Amino acid sequence: MKVPKYYLILFTALILFLAACNTEMGGDEESEAAPTEEGEQGLDVVEDTKIEASDPDSSPELALNRGNTVVVGLQEPGGVFTPYFNTSGYDGNVQSVMFPPLVDIDETGEPYPRLAEDWEISDDELTYTYHLRDDLKFDDGSAFTAEDVAFTITLLHDPSYPGSTDITEANVVGGLDYKEGNAEEIEGINVIDDQTIEFQLEEPNARALTMLGGQILSEEYYGADYSKGDLDYISDYHLEPVGAGPFKFEAYNPGEEIRFTSNGHYYNGEPEIDTFIYRTSEGDSQQFFQTGELDYSTFPADQDNFELLQSLGYANIDLYTSSNYSYVAFNHESEIFQDPNVRIAFNLGLDRQAYIDTRFQGYAELANVPVAPVSWAHTDEIEAFPYDPEEAKRLLEEAGWEEGSDGIREKDGEKLRVYFFTTDGSGGNDIFVTLAQENYRDIGVDLQIEQMDFNALLSRVDNGDHDLVSFSTTMQPDPHIGVEAFHSEYNDSTFRGYDNPEVDELIDAAVAVSDIDERAEAYHELYAKLQEDPPMILLNYNKVLAGTNARVEGFEPNGIRGIAPSLELLRIAE
Amino acid sequence: MAYSSNEMIQSGHTVQKSSLWKEVLKRFLKRKMAIAGLLILLLVFLFSFVGPFFSPYMTAGTNSQAIHQAPNLSHWLGTDHLGRDVLTRLMLAGRISLTVGIGAMFLAVTIGGILGILAGYYGGIIDQIVMRIADILMTLPGLPLLFIMAAIMSEWQVPAEQRLYIVMIMLSLVNWPSLARLIRSQVLSLREREFMVATEVLGLRDKRKVLNHLLPNVVPLLIVTATLSVGGAILSESVLSFFGLGVVPPTASWGNMINTANTLIDFTNRPWLWIPPGVAIFITVIAVNLLGDGLRDSIDPNMKGR
């Protein structure tokens, strides 16, 4: 019976034929880049701006009738509302409503007093003293004293602390003894009186001010069952937080909303708004702004969304620059990237401006240094790598990568094939990937794209499977965060293998002093050095497009803290 | 008796077979819907595999001057956010979706078919093992299983062009259990039929019995099931691509074309980006199902559904 064999052969042939067609054509499809005729510098960057609503009355009924309640969208959090114990950043948003820090950061990254009305740093920068405000209370009415601060910092040193904050960076004297040894208390913590607390450090660290002066947990509430080494009980409190912020926790309906009411005990006076609600959703919630269910929402900054917001006459538009930025990291343990000139070539061979123009249409800025323009550490004096494919080719040739017959470079028989890891980002990701492939093919690099979900990406990057990987930073309250990974002693998987002693020195120097101007200078030196030995390819600074329903006034989001500082100032217009 | 008993059975079977297929063809040609399905499918194939050769944009890359154009004379379906012609991408995406659909079906039917036949024919331990594995696989919900496999396979460093084989493998691994069950029950009922008993009496070897006698009678069911499962495979591929687990950009598949238009603006203002691929999937799957349904009715008018 030949019949079954016949089918077998037919199907196999069919499959192979189809597959062959696909693989061939798939390669050719993106071989030629169409010439772009934009100006030399690309599109102009759209300036940060605020635009008032043209027609506030056109707001959906739903919003107009909401009364003294404000609703903001948020992605579904993990449900861990105790600061320092969450992994999801969205839990952090929830916490920021109820837990203001002792010392907060303003929109340029400089510290200002919050629950602590004043602080002192000794000349040798080893003693930090915080002075709390008078009559501070938690939202349940109990007193907020220096004991609570001591409790919080001690808790963070606990050996069974399961969260991601590493308080030992602050170098409190006796901290390591508590954490790893038998000490029952931390030596370096001194409660002087109800409103004064002093910390002794082993070494100076500019970040200590905000690390030790962060969000505080009530000892009476969170510490009632605390004994060293046993933190399991804390999970009982994750859904019933007690803080000292402008709003206090009222209710959490998973999948729907988190509800807060105004806190009469708040140090800055009870907010005008009665109820604040985070409406939670799994994915994007921007359409709810259009239906009036949200009073405030952020949108990816591009021309489309800007026009959308303009068309909604009732939206106050706020375009501001965020403190995060996007970049592509090199795998410094990969053979290919050992030579800094090769890395410079990769920087020069990518037309980042074209990518930014296509994707953001002027709503993002090319990044030149690893800190956002809003920060005091930023400088325009260091030039971003230009798009110079000729120079890139020259550098690659010099490094021994000769152009092969198929246009891809080779060295010692190995092709210059580079694996680029990325996640399935929404929308613009395929723009970057497509353009990058084209640009790199031009200079003789075969860019292979691998797409996977974020967690798999992190795990594989940890294993060093990649050559290039794209990331975006979180909001950066301090410029140190943007560069700490480049330090050879920092055991982070992304920049493992990057080892430059001069860079190490500069990083340490920049965080050893507290004076902002001194630090800024140190960072500028550091950034210049990084241009010679690039650890990454910087892409763009991000902007945020925020829309507020005109019936609510007071939202002043900034790139470092988002809307958290504005919450107590919200009020209903008219 | 010039022939051996084997040859007699064989030749008798052959004669029966060719007139059987002629019958099938006759019945098939009478069913208008099935023919419609076949024609539509052929058109889709031509569209995807031959169409691009007629497009001026087949090798064009990105064109940032032409982004976001609505359908117009030079771009019949408009352009996407990289300035690429949507119609051409639709055709090229069709190649991927069709290849994956057919490939996945082929793999699933092969695995499910072989295992089903073995389980049904030999019974006993083999049957227990195969069915046990199939049962266990079937207790897991389908979509999560696909996600799991996609995550596991994302660790294997697969060059982009070969990504579609991974997708085919994934889909076939999820689909073979139900196919195996189906084939197995068919084999079970066939096994008791007289012609099979006859082969037993004649003392034919196992391999002969299975290949020359059992298999030809299972093939019709296989064909029908295979055709119908192509539709399912194409739909599954589109779901995978939608979640970013299918083929990787810049390769287009109908599923990931719908996905890239997932932002609010594209969704409301640029329907030409995501509606054509959805319609393409729709038409193809309908055609495949009509064809399969027609085949089923022609091959055995008494054959029950499922």
Added chain:
Amino acid sequence: MNNYFVKRLLYLIPTLIGASILIFFLYSLIPGNFIDTDPNLTAERKAELYALYGFDQPTITRYFIWLGNLFQGDLGYSLQFQRPVTEVLNDYIWSSFIVAFASLFLTWGIALVIGVISATKQYSFFDSFVTILVFGAMAIPSFFLGLIAIKFFAVDLGWFPAGGMTTSGADYTGWARIKDIAEHMVLPVIVLTMLGIGGLTRYFRTNMLEVVKQDFVRTARAKGLKEKVVIYKHALRNALLPAITLFAFELPALFSGAIITEQIFNWPGIGAIYMQAFSVRDYPLLMGFTMFIAVLTVISNLIADILYGIADPRVRVK
């Protein structure tokens, strides 16, 4: 009968154990870990956390620990929510349930009616029309249908909300709340129904057709009974019998959440939670949920088999 029941019950056990092994080891093969979610952790901190959560133990050990917990009814402790998995499931599963239940009701109701009428009027215009509709419904990708529904009914026409389960900021209670949820449910339920209706309609139609051709129907007609009585009293009952077993298979679907639909409609169900848990690798939650569904599936198979055995005595003999 008892023999049959007991045999099937015994089959349950190796299947479930096999499922638990498959689930555990599949998930353990997935790259990535919950702790990896935070890219800012240093390697030491990561190692500390790994030890804290017990991830540094060999896989087999972890499997048996998990299995042991399962037997005690403990589905594990969600890493992300920091609560027992059963609690998390309980929070979200009911919202999936109401949508699934409503859709089940509609799907079966409509499929039954259409299928039966279609069978009694075979080859009529109605039949062809229904066939086309059914084929159409089976050919649309679920997410595409959802997107179209949102675009036309929510965004363009504004008849229904674009997603979510309730309207925030509005403090509805009692009837108003039920109405609010119902409004939000309409589109997802319609989409789910449309997706499921295809196969079921054809099933009823085929069953009905088969039954109608049988001798006892001919006899009933020969007896002079009215056509309506023949169909609805005699044929229908016999056609429906096998469908009862099919009903049992719907059980897992009631609780498994429609992952795609919930994603599209922002519906806070267990499917959406699963997706999210997957992206952060909250393995206890993932495994606990998958195991739960596996158990439901096996139970529903058992119920279906038993019902089938009751309905068709021939099966029991095997």
